[in-house]
Amino acid sequence: MRTGRGCGGSALGRPPGALPPDPRDICTSKNGNRDLAGLVILLCAAGSSRRMRGADKLLELVGSVPLLRRQAVAAAAQGVRVLVTLGPDQPLRAAALERLAVEPLVVPEAAEGMAASLRAGAAAAEGAALLVMLADMPEIGAEDLAAVIAAHLAAPEAVVRAAGEDGTPGHPVVIPARLLAGLTRLSGDQGAREVLRGEAAVLVPLPGQRALTDLDTPEDWAAWRARTGL
Template sequence: MSAGPQPAPVEAVVLAAGAGSRFGGEKLLAPLHGRPVLAHVLATVRDAREAGLLRDGCVTVRSADHPAAALARQHRVTPVVVPAPARGLSESLRAGLGELARHVIPTVPQAAVILLGDQPRVPLAAIAGLVAAWRGGALAARARYAAEPGVPGHPLLLDRRLWPLAAEAQGDSGLGAVLRARGVTIVPVDVPGGNPDVDTAADLTRLEDLP
């Protein structure tokens, strides 16, 4: 019997600690084609792990007893509680990357793929392209979707050497501005189609109408 693919030293960080204020409630738990929005993202992480693209991962959550934490465990992904989720996306980044940093092996290269919990159609091809870019020497890489080529997309890949820059991120702005200010080249990875967010109930309705 042949062994499965050897996992790349790349971990997933799924950001899922937001309050969903624009949606009007728990958008990551809202049903989409019979499953919570977040479950679709976690299923893609599972598929990437089975394909050898990811080794493991974590999901940032607002509390240990939040339903998102239970979803994470169901998909064999570690839930990580964000101490101050109201401070925005930056707090989730620090919590997730901090969890990964606790388990690094200094002599082994490592990277993180950062995914948003409200993008249920994130394609496996995006993760594959990011990992390939990292193996080719990129320290940072970002998906660029054909549907919106001028919009910075997710996931975002960060080499371990860049993880400390999460300390400089503020509010919901993420790491893009920090990387640009530091002169870090973000390699674009072209991906067919799109990767829409679920920000409002109308967004969810549009996705329900898609196959």
């Protein structure tokens, strides 16, 4: 039974390691009366999955739904503009996004690494703050995003980062609009580390290891499925 705020339920209503609600139950509410016009979610999904040895980690099924679609639904439930980066030759990933309230953003230089997605997202954000969400983190749900967004709204000029329950910084991360110019100058697979260096982040602890769990290899997936039963 769904309880609490918005589309995703209460963060207190989902035990550590549990997954967000079935994404076939699509909701695009505006999360109450929050002013979200100055925020864009960037769901990074343009990687090659080369460590999966021929499989695509973002098309792995979680609760009978491809991981990419599940995470896109969680993002769309926040009621803000959602950009999903894709490589130029990823039609199956594009198909996984069909009928969702998200905007595919093809990144021609995706093979370069994460920087290409961040550059594209910063350019497309049109001056809004950017919530950077990694698509290979299956335990991040709509209520986790809502908690991070709430912290951003309370401190819109600060970097906001989800964290493990022990305070270890993780993802997603909100990069305020004042730092977007730095993202447009990134290169390679370094991510946003250089842009965020020296910035004091507001940390948002999430239950368990949700903010730190990403699945890159078949072994990662097997261990995670054994732990969660999914």
